[in-house]
């Protein structure tokens with residue numbers, strides 16, 4: 089029996105994962121640990137086998153973006169060539185709707201080394217954002233709002249980011265939030281080593297959350313013309 093709590097529930101429970109394989113999730117006990125979830129969100133820099141495992145164990149839909157350490161293809165020891173976690177949707181430059189929740193995604197980090205895959209200048213990231221415009225406009229016309237959740241790997245500039253080039257956030261993400269007012273921006277990329285590190289910041293109408301290494305978020309279902317409302321659930 090699927091673990092969905094969608095039927096008859098007014099909220100959606102989301103497991104967000106990022107950057108690190110967490111042993112308590114990469115284990116047979118994952119269902120007991122996280123309970124039932126409705127959606128899995130990957131915020132980047134995770135091996136495919138890990139996303140694959142989480143998706144198959146929880147048997148729920150999954151969307152993800154690549155981090156700056158992403159690879160197009162993974163070669164597994166069983167001689168399999170893997171182009172992505174099975175059953176998961178690569179959200180980069182895409183809008184996607186799951187059970188009434190409107191999502192969009194932007195992969196990678198700010199460019200810090202020459203000719204890299206999954207790294208972007210501000211201008212290149214704007215180009216990625218332009219690709220979201222048709223989907224966002226369609227959402228606005230159909231649902232009365234642009235989107236609920238922006239899924240990224242890197243943070244916005246000045247929010248949870250760090251001074252070194254590789255960990256600076258994108259200025260264009262701030263403009264994106266100004267314009268499209270997602271209720272949530274979920275990102276990874278910034279590893280957290282201290283318990284007093286800020287990982288949750290309100291920016292205008294958006295709750296910016298560093299999900300490293302995982303978070304369980306309880307989302308109230310959106311009504312037409314209104315964004316989803318969220319609160320964090322205790323794992």
Ligand SMILES: [Zn+2]
Pocket residue numbers: 133155156157197241276277278
């Ligand atoms: Zn990263």
